[in-house]
Amino acid sequence: MAKAPVLTPRAEDFPRWYQDLISKAELADNGPVRGTMVIRPYGYGLWERMQGEMDARIKRAGADNAYFPLFIPQSYLTREAEHVEGFAPELAVVTHGGGKELEEPVVVRPTSETIINDYFSKWVQSYRDLPLLINQWANVVRWEMRPRVFLRTSEFLWQEGHTAHATYEDARDYAAMIHREVYGDFMVNVLAVDVVLGRKTPRERFAGAINTLTLEGMMGDGKALQMGTSHELGQNFAKAFDTRYLAADGERKLVWQTSWGTSTRMVGGLIMSHGDDHGLCIPPRLAPVQAVVLAVKGDEAVLAKVREIAGRLAAAGIRVRVDDRTDTPFGRRAVDWELKGVPLRIEVGPRDLEQGTAMLVRRIPGGKEPVAIDALAATLPALLEEDQALLLRRSRDRRTALTSDVATVEEAGEAAKAGGWARIPWSVLGEAGEARLAEDGVSVRCLVAEDGSVPNSDDQPGNIAIVARAY
Amino acid sequence: MAKAPVLTPRAEDFPRWYQDLISKAELADNGPVRGTMVIRPYGYGLWERMQGEMDARIKRAGADNAYFPLFIPQSYLTREAEHVEGFAPELAVVTHGGGKELEEPVVVRPTSETIINDYFSKWVQSYRDLPLLINQWANVVRWEMRPRVFLRTSEFLWQEGHTAHATYEDARDYAAMIHREVYGDFMVNVLAVDVVLGRKTPRERFAGAINTLTLEGMMGDGKALQMGTSHELGQNFAKAFDTRYLAADGERKLVWQTSWGTSTRMVGGLIMSHGDDHGLCIPPRLAPVQAVVLAVKGDEAVLAKVREIAGRLAAAGIRVRVDDRTDTPFGRRAVDWELKGVPLRIEVGPRDLEQGTAMLVRRIPGGKEPVAIDALAATLPALLEEDQALLLRRSRDRRTALTSDVATVEEAGEAAKAGGWARIPWSVLGEAGEARLAEDGVSVRCLVAEDGSVPNSDDQPGNIAIVARAY
DSSP states (O other): OOOOOSSOOTTTOHHHHHHHHHHHTTOEEEOSSTTOEEEOHHHHHHHHHHHHHHHHHHHHTTOEEOBOOSEEEHHHHTTSHHHHHHHGGGOEEEEEETTEEEEEEEEEOSOOHHHHHHHHHHHOOBGGGOSEEEEEEEEEEOOOSSOBTTTBOSEEEEEEEEEEESSHHHHHHHHHHIIIIIIIHHHHHTSOOOOEEEEOOGGGSOTTOSEEEEEEEEOTTSOEEEEEEEEEEETHHHHHHTOEEEOTTSOEEEOEEEEEEEETHHHHHHHHHHOBTTBOOOOTTTOSOSEEEEESSOOHHHHHHHHHHHHHHHHTTOOEEEEOOTTSOHHHHHHHHHHHTOSEEEEEOHHHHHHTEEEEEETTTOOEEEEEGGGHHHHHHHHHHHHHHHHHHHHHHHHHHTEEEOSSHHHHHHHHHTTSEEEEEHHHHHHHHHHHHHHTTOEEEEEEOTTSSOOSSTTOTTOEEEEEOBO | OOOOOSSOOTTTOHHHHHHHHHHHTTOEEEOSSTTOEEEOHHHHHHHHHHHHHHHHHHHHTTOEEOBOOSEEEHHHHTTSHHHHHHHGGGOEEEEEETTEEEEEEEEEOSOOHHHHHHHHHHHOOBGGGOSEEEEEEEEEEOOOSSOBTTTBOSEEEEEEEEEEESSHHHHHHHHHHIIIIIIIHHHHHTSOOOOEEEEOOGGGSOTTOSEEEEEEEEOTTSOEEEEEEEEEEETHHHHHHTOEEEOTTSOEEEOEEEEEEEETHHHHHHHHHHOBTTBOOOOTTTOSOSEEEEESSOOHHHHHHHHHHHHHHHHTTOOEEEEOOTTSOHHHHHHHHHHHTOSEEEEEOHHHHHHTEEEEEETTTOOEEEEEGGGHHHHHHHHHHHHHHHHHHHHHHHHHHTEEEOSSHHHHHHHHHTTSEEEEEHHHHHHHHHHHHHHTTOEEEEEEOTTSSOOSSTTOTTOEEEEEOBO
C-alpha cells in the first residue's frame, strides 16, 4: 500500500502544495500582522546564500552598499507624480512616535528612490562624482491585500540599487548590464531558473520609470513570476529633487538614473520552479547544505565515521551537514531532508561500515546506490554540477513545452488560461489587446525581440509579447 | 604657519569633533525624519565588516539566522509588564495601512522578544527541540528625543539573539558565553577596544530580564559607552507567551531564555575609542581597506606600478584599494585617507619609481619612510598586526590612567564628572548611592568581582561598581 503523500500533489492543488511545502520544509510561517512573514532558519539560509551570491556580483558591478532610513516624510513621495500614484494605495503610515502624534506623518519605505535622491542631490557636485553607484539591503513595506508567503508579503527583504549618471546612454547601459550580468547570470547560473529577459510594456512599468527591464521565470504550473527588475528612471526623480552635477562645460545638468531590485520573492520562485511532490530541490550552487551525512543508528563507530566523512567533504569544499539525531527515527529524518531538497544524502549504517561503503541518495535525478566511502570526496563535486545542469535543463524544457506561438488575442488568452505562455507579435496585440487580456487576469510579462534579445524600444519592429498568468 | 585643522580638536569640543569626523570622513548623514541616519558607503563598510566578524562568531556559537516581522501587534508588548513599561515611551506606531485605518495599531519593533516568543511557543514541542538558538540581523526603532548619529538614533541596525533552553543553568551559561566569547572576543580582538565585562545593577537591567551582562568601553573623553548586552530573561517571556516544552519526565515545563544584542552603536564606539584630531584610526583586523596605494601623479608608469603593487598586496591577503583619482590634488587625497583612518598608505610617484621604492605612511603609530616596493607584500602583514596591538594597548592604557579607586559616593561622582571612571565597593555605594549619582547624570556602568571577573549575583561579597558618565 502506498504511503499517504507528505504534501498535497501539485497536480491536485498547486497553491496548496506550495503552502504545504513552505510549512513542512520549515521555510516560513505567516506573521501575526496580516501579510507579514516569519522566515525560519532554513528559509533564511536560502536567502543568505542568495544575498552572498548577489552581493558579490553587485560589488563587481562597482556599486557600494549603504543604508537609508526606513522612515520617509510623506511629502517626499508626492514630488514625483507617477511614483506617488503607484505607491499611495500600499503605504503603511506612522502617525505616532515617542508617545506623541507626529507633526508630519511618515511612511514606511515602499522603495527608496525619493529619500535617496534627497541625498544624491547633496552628494553629487561635479561630473567627477559620477557615476554614483549605491546598493542597499533592506526591508520594505507594501500593504498587501492578497498576501502569499515569499510572493506577496506586506513586508519583504530585498536589495535596491540606485545610481546616477552623467548621460542617458551611461544610465541605459548600466541598467541593462545589471539586468543581464548581475540578475540574469545569478538566476540562470545559480538559481537554475531559465528566465526570459525582456522589456515591460508601458502598462507594466515601474511607477516613475521610463523603461523597466524584467526577468520572468516559468513556475511549475506554467504561470509566470517576475523575479527581478531593472529600471531606467530617466530624469524624473532628478527633476523632482533637483539632482544636478557641474558638467565639464560649466553647466549644471540633471543626472540620469537607474534603480533595480530583487527580493525574497526569489525564494518563492525557487520553490515553484524546482519543487516536486516530495518537496524542494535546491540547486547545488545555491544550497546552504549540499550534502547531508546521516547516521542511520547511534552507535559510536557510525557516529565517528559520519563525522569523518563530513570533515573530508568539507575539506573538498562541499557545504556539508551531519545528521546524528538518532533519537528521531531514520525514516522521518530521510523524508525531512528530501522535503528540504538537499541535493545529496549520504547514509551510513553499521552494515555499510563493514563494507567501507555508504548509501548515496540523489534528490534531483532520484535514485540511490552504494558508494565507497573513500571515493566520496572525489566523486561528489561532479555530481553536484550534474544536478545543477539538470535543474536548469528541466526549467528550459518546461518553458519550451508550455510556450506556444499564437496569432490572435483570443488564442493568447486561451493559452495563458490553460497554464502556459503565449508568444504573439506586439504589433498584433498592442495596448488594446493587452487591456482586453487584463480583464481575464492575463498580462504581458514582457516584450522580446525576434532574435530573443531585449528590445531597445516598445515599438521596435518584430517585437514579440510574452503573455501569461502571473503570480 | 600651521594649517587650519580639518576637525575641531577633541580637547576643545569632543562632541563637535565627533560630528565633524562623521561628516568629513563621509561615514553618515542625519536623515530627514528626526533621529534617523543615512549610513554612507564608508560607514556602512565598517558595519559590514563588523557583521561579517560577528556573524561568524554567532554561527560558531550554534545560532542560526532567521527573520521576524518589523510590525508587532500592540497587544503583544503589553503581555510582559516590565517590558512594555520600558519600551512604551519609545514606540513608533503605524495606524494606517493600505489606505485604511487599522483595526489594531501595530508597533514598529523596538526589539523582538515578544514576537519571537509567539513563534517559539509554536516551534518548541519537546526537550529535543532545545536549546533553540536564533539570531536576527535587522533594523529596530526606538523614538529618540536627543539623537546622536550611531550612538542614539531612532532607527538603528543590529543583531538580536534569542534562545530557549530547558534549564536555568543552560540559559545562564549561554548568555555568559555570548558575552565573553562572541562579544568580548570581537570587541577586544577585532575592534581593539579594551572593554570591561560586567553585570548591570537592577536599575540598569533590560526591561524584562533577570540579569543583564554588559561590555563597557572607555571613549576618548573618559566617558563610557555600553557596546553590547547579553540578558538572562529567566521565564518572564515564557510565562507571558506560555512557551513550554515536554520534558523527559512527561511534564510540560516553561523554557528559560536569553537575548543579546549589538548594534551600529559600535561604529560610534570605534570612532570615539580610536579617533584623533586627524580623523579615524581603523583597527587593521576590522578595516575594510587596510592599505591604500596612491598614485601621486597620473603618468602611465606610475598608474601601472600602483596597480601592480595593489595586485601583489591583494594576493598576500591584504584588503587593498587603489587611489588613482589624479585629477584631485594629491594633498587632498592624502588628508582624506587620513580622515578615513586607513592603517597604511603607500604613495607612488615618478621619483620613487626610479629608486624602486614607495613612501609608506603609517596612520596609527604615525611616521613615514621609503620602503622597497618588492618588500611591501612581505612586510605589511606584520605592520598591520603591530598596529592592531598598538590600538588595543592605547585603549587599555587610557582606561588604566583614567580609572581611580574611591571610597565614598562623593568621590565617585567627582571622578566621573572630571571625565574618568571610578571604582567603588558596591557595599559602600548601594542602590541609594546609585540614585544620588543619577541626579548628576552619573551611572553605575557595571559591577565586577574583585578579581575582575563577572559576578554571579548583585550582592556577591567584594563586588565593585564602575561609575562613569556615559553616552
